[in-house]
Amino acid sequence: MSRRNFVMGAVALAAAVLPLTAGMASAAPTATVVYYNASGAPTFQSAIASGAANWNRAVSNVQLRSRTSGATLRYTEGNDPRGSYAQTNGHGSGTIFIDYTQARQYDVVRIAAHETGHALGLPDHYSGPCSELMSGGGPGTSCHNANPNATEAARVQRLWANGLAANSAPSNTIYETVYAK
Ligand SMILES: [Zn+2]
Structure with a gap:
């Protein structure tokens, strides 16, 4: 040149x-800020923060911030035979449960980031590879990827492009999903 x-x-x-x-x-x-409260999941607070940080790096239209009061997204922990799950409208509100047994078997940051992905509007895709976050437990316990891939990040970017009110994820759908089938 x-x-x-x-x-x-x-x-x-x-x-x-x-x-x-x-x-x-x-x-x-x-960015639309989704406030989350991880005080109900004291064992996994650092994993939850890492998962949120992964999302915050991957997208800019929505950002996750920790707050103990007024949060719309709550994390809890315990034992449940169904394993970890999210109950959320996909618009940043709801409850994420992290199961103790599953957290010992699977990468716990991946569990947290995956369930958070539901709160941001993404569905499960168990048949996907480890490079996909929303494949959840599908790729097995050896999968340690806790970052969304470019396609997943782009989808969240589109969902939150015009703020919460214009979020095009179906708000009448309550995702009740498990980490691994
Ligand atoms: Zn899931």
């Missing part, structure tokens, strides 16, 4: 980026 082309390219890039920056400064497209 000649120097002249380089300069022209830089000018074009600046022109393309500047309006976006200006737009963000005046009317920032702020």
Whole structure:
């Protein structure tokens, strides 16, 4: 590339980026914040925080923040023969349960991130590979991936593109899903 082309390219890039920056400064497209409370799952608080951080890195239209009062998303823990599950409307509200037995068998950050994915509007896809977060327990206990793949992140980005009110996930659907069938 000649120097002249380089300069022209830089000018074009600046022109393309500047309006976006200006737009963000005046009317920032702020992320919707989903507040969660993990105090009901004291054993798994760090796993829950790690799972939330994974989502926060992967998407920008919705962000998870820990808060002890006024949270719409709650995590609990205990023993349940069904294993871990989410009861959520897919719009950031509901309850996530982490099962002790399953947490010993499977990667617990993956469990937390997976169930959180339901609260963000994603369904299960047990037949998917380990690289998919929403395949849950499908790939088996050796799967330690706790990050959504690009397709899953893009889907959440679309669902939350215009804020909570415009979230196109079917709000009348209550996901009651288990981590592993
Ligand atoms: Zn699930």
